[in-house]
Amino acid sequence: MSRWIRYAGLVLMPALLLSVALLGCSGEKKREKKGGDDSTKDGEPAAGEMKPIKVGKNVIAGVVKLGKEDPDYDKLNAELKKKIDLKPKDKGACEEAYKQTLWIVDKDTRGVKNVAVWLMPEKDDEFFNVKELVEKKQGFKPVVVVDQPHCQFEPRVLVLFPDYIDPDKPGSAEEPKYVKTGQKFYAVNPATIEHNTKVQPPRGAGTGMNKILPSKSSSKDKPETGIDVMAATGLKPYDITRGEIKIACDIHPWMEGAAWAFPHPLATTTDAKGNFEIKNVPDSGKVRIFVWHEKAGFVNEGGNKGQVIDVSDAKQNFTITDVK
Secondary structure, three states: OHHHHHHHHHHHHHHHHHHHHHHHHHHHHHHHHHHOOOOOOOOOOOOOOOEEEEOOOEEEEEEEEEOOOOOOHHHHHHHHHHHHHOOHHHOOOOHHHHOOOOOOEOOOOOEEOOOEEEEEEOOOOEEEEOHHHHHHOOOOOOEEEEEOOOOOOEOOEEEEOOEEEOOOOOEOOOOEOEEEOOOEEEEOOOOOOOEEEEEEOOOOOOOOEEEEEOOOOOEOOEHHHOEEHHHHHOOOOOOHHHOOEEEEOOOOOOOEEEEEEOOOOOEEEOOOOOEEEEEEEOOOOEEEEEEEEOOOEEOOOOHHHOEEEEOOOOEOOEEEOOOO
16 A cells, blocks of 8 residues: 555656646736736826826916017908908998908007917826816816807807816827817807808818808807807817818808817917916926917917926017018
8 A cells, every 4th residue: 555655646746746836837927917017006107198287276377469560451451352342242241341350459559369379288298187177167168159240250269178188098199088078169140141160170180060050040149059060070189280270151251260179278369458368277397388370370489389488487478570
């Protein structure tokens, strides 16, 4: 019997040792997988993910003014008149459109209206974490309306906030992960003549749209009776180096407008005196500021790449020197 036990031990021992070795390798593999996991520590983003920048209570404000050179207003008005006169049937309804609106400049302050001003993080792989603002419905307009009361778009330039970057799963700078803000964007027509609203987004910003708006069919008081542009185009934030979202009316070709869509609400347009104010700016660090006019283009240093500023420099003034 003892001889048989010794024989069995000699046969079974190698198999037992092999099993232990395999079990050890399996455990080691599990430990290696755990060590190389993509999960993050202390809220740090995983490799390749965008980095969140916390918004704060800072405010950046300023004024955009026109330099010494004036646009040729007479020429602009003459060109406008020539186009409107080609539509004699609509001349009465378009009577208020004879004054150009490309350059609206305050006579006393030289401030320029309808200049888009916005901020972006200093680096391309960063994003403003605005989830809390969206949840509280703060810092942005839930409804944006472009009106067409007399053959001109009002406002002529707008900023939109259709989506924000998901701070839980932000994605990469090349492919951010967006969440809808719920903002609505309507086009309305209270005029006595028919219009069409044509929206031409640059690549990556949504799909184009060209829809008829019957006369007296809608108004800014009841914008939901107009065209739901956001739903029709699927507008979303995009690479701003591709340019603005163009708005036009094929029936009245002198009607032109522009919009920009951002993944945050740190954007605005200047008022009649050229003033602007951006709230919810981070409390510290650097950001990029962009200042854009429909005719002059980017007024800030760095063009469409933005001008780096410290958020402590709360006063930012700009002068348009090239009226083209």
